[in-house]
Amino acid sequence: MFHPKGPTFCELAVQALSSTERGYDLLAPKFDYTPFRTPDMILDRVGEYLKTLGPFTAGLDICCGTGAAMRMLRPLCRERVVGVDVSAGMLAEAQRRTVDSPGAGALEFVRADALAMPFSAAFDIAVSFGAFGHVLTQDEPRFVAEIARVLRPGGRFVFVTSYMPRLWSPSYWLARGFNTAIHVRNFLKSPPFIMFYLTFLVPEAKKLLEANGFDVEVTDVRFAWPFRGAVLVNAMRK
Numbered sequence: 001m002f003h004p005k006g007p008t009f010c011e012l013a014v015q016a017l018s019s020t021e022r023g024y025d026l027l028a029p030k031f032d033y034t035p036f037r038t039p040d041m042i043l044d045r046v047g048e049y050l051k052t053l054g055p056f057t058a059g060l061d062i063c064c065g066t067g068a069a070m071r072m073l074r075p076l077c078r079e080r081v082v083g084v085d086v087s088a089g090m091l092a093e094a095q096r097r098t099v100d101s102p103g104a105g106a107l108e109f110v111r112a113d114a115l116a117m118p119f120s121a122a123f124d125i126a127v128s129f130g131a132f133g134h135v136l137t138q139d140e141p142r143f144v145a146e147i148a149r150v151l152r153p154g155g156r157f158v159f160v161t162s163y164m165p166r167l168w169s170p171s172y173w174l175a176r177g178f179n180t181a182i183h184v185r186n187f188l189k190s191p192p193f194i195m196f197y198l199t200f201l202v203p204e205a206k207k208l209l210e211a212n213g214f215d216v217e218v219t220d221v222r223f224a225w226p227f228r229g230a231v232l233v234n235a236m237r238k
Contacts, residue, residue: 006033019191025089031066038129047072049221056125062114063131067094074103082108084117115142117150124155132200148212148237157235163202209235
C-alpha cells in the first residue's frame with residue numbers, strides 16, 4: 001500500500017488494532033514508505049529557516065520516529081542531537097537511518113514518553129514533526145510544559161502546524177472521519193491507539209505556548225503545494 005516497499009492494508013489494520021507503541025514498533029521498518037512520514041520538502045524548508053537562527057549547541061527531536069528530522073538537525077548542532085520516542089522499533093530505525101547523516105554532533109536515541117522526558121534545561125532547539133496527533137487534547141498543557149522544562153532559557157521550539165480547515169473543505173471531513181473511526185476503535189478495543197488529526201492548531205497551540213512562558217511567532221515561511229496551508233511556528237522560551 002502507498003509504495004511497493006510500504007505496508008499492506010492488512011499490516012496497517014494490525015497496527016491500528018495494536019497499542020500506539022506496539023503499532024509503531026510493527027510499522028517502523030516500512031514507515032518511511034508511507035504518507036505518514038513528514039515529507040522532505042517540509043523538513044528541508046524548516047532546515048533552511050533554522051540555519052538563520054543557528055548554529056545550536058544541542059538539539060532535540062520529540063517523537064523522532066525514524067530520524068528524518070534528526071538528519072536535518074545534525075548539521076546545525078555542534079555538540080549533540082537527541083531523538084526521543086516511545087517506540088523501540090522507531091528508535092532502532094532512526095539509529096540505522098541517521099548513521100551516515102552529515103554533521104559532527106553526537107547522536108543519541110532515548111526511549112521515553114514525550115510527557116515525561118528525562119532531561120532538564122538541556123537543549124537550545126527542539127522540533128517535532130507529525131507527532132501532535134499522538135498527544136490527547138487534555139494532555140497538551142502538560143506536553144507544552146514539558147517542552148518548556150527541557151529547553152534552556154532562550155531555547156526555541158520550532159514546528160509546523162496549520163489553522164483549522166474550512167468546514168466545507170475535503171481535508172476537514174477526511175480528518176473528522178478518521179478521528180471518528182479511531183474513537184470507535186478505542187471504544188471497542190483496548191489498549192487505545194492514539195492518532196488524531198486537526199490537533200495542536202493555531203491559535204490554540206499559540207495560547208498554550210504563551211501560557212508556558214514562550215514568545216510565539218507564526219512565521220511567513222511559505223511551503224510548496226500541497227502544503228500551502230501549513231505554517232511554521234517559532235516559540236522562544238523566555
